[in-house]
Amino acid sequence: MKVALFDIDGTLLWTKGAGRRAMERALAANIGTSGPADHRYDGKTDRQIVREAMRHEGFADAEVDARMERVMANYVAELTVELERDDHGVELLPGVLELLDALEKRDDVVLGLLTGNVVHGAECKLRCVGIEFARFPVGAFGSDGEHRHDLPAIARDRASAHIGRPVRGDACVIIGDTPSDVACGRGIGARAIAVATGHYDVASLEACNPHAVFPDLTDTMAIVRAIVDA
Numbered sequence: 328m329k330v331a332l333f334d335i336d337g338t339l340l341w342t343k344g345a346g347r348r349a350m351e352r353a354l355a356a357n358i359g360t361s362g363p364a365d366h367r368y369d370g371k372t373d374r375q376i377v378r379e380a381m382r383h384e385g386f387a388d389a390e391v392d393a394r395m396e397r398v399m400a401n402y403v404a405e406l407t408v409e410l411e412r413d414d415h416g417v418e419l420l421p422g423v424l425e426l427l428d429a430l431e432k433r434d435d436v437v438l439g440l441l442t443g444n445v446v447h448g449a450e451c452k453l454r455c456v457g458i459e460f461a462r463f464p465v466g467a468f469g470s471d472g473e474h475r476h477d478l479p480a481i482a483r484d485r486a487s488a489h490i491g492r493p494v495r496g497d498a499c500v501i502i503g504d505t506p507s508d509v510a511c512g513r514g515i516g517a518r519a520i521a522v523a524t525g526h527y528d529v530a531s532l533e534a535c536n537p538h539a540v541f542p543d544l545t546d547t548m549a550i551v552r553a554i555v556d557a
């Protein structure tokens with residue numbers, strides 16, 4: 328049994344800046360600035376992005392903690408507005424639907440999500456590209472932990488609860504587009520499959536030593552095999 332844990336942004340879809348615009352507006356409404364223009368969001372959890380932006384503006388961690396839930400609520404509201412715009416242009420990445428269909432048909436794979444998005448953000452983004460959130464019976468989200476490396480153990484425990492027996496860490500396969508996706512599961516012995524549809528190319532992902540790297544998710548059979556054999 329393998330638990331295939333998919334990242335969202337840069338792996339399943341691109342929001343074409345909608346997520347960033349929503350975060351910048353939530354930050355501006357709460358701290359008076361949208362944060363540094365060169366602030367990288369990829370590979371990070373939503374709360375980690377907020378903390379980094381607020382620290383950059385000189386906020387102490389206690390103040391960040393005090394404001395966090397409000398910023399996140401504003402962010403989800405802004406994200407919903409952004410994604411409902413007719414011109415949002417959210418893009419489903421190639422091969423994703425075929426891969427999800429192929430994995431779903433197998434009885435030795437459980438589908439899951441492992442993403443820095445808070446759960447409501449994850450749900451909104453997937454709905455926007457026509458992927459039903461309920462297709463992923465297992466998930467660990469940015470609302471479960473501020474650091475990505477805390478999420479794999481949560482996903483493993485939820486997978487165990489879902490299938491009714493203990494799931495080992497090395498039965499978890501994390502599929503994502505950044506070095507953080509590749510590294511985050513090492514603590515539980517999870518495998519990683521990197522996909523170069525985000526800001527990192529095949530060579531830079533290979534340098535992180537994942538189980539496998541793919542340029543995109545179009546080679547359905549090869550990716551299914553990599554997940555099952557991981």
Ligand SMILES: [Mg+2]
Nearest residue numbers: 334336337504
């Ligand atoms: Mg990503």
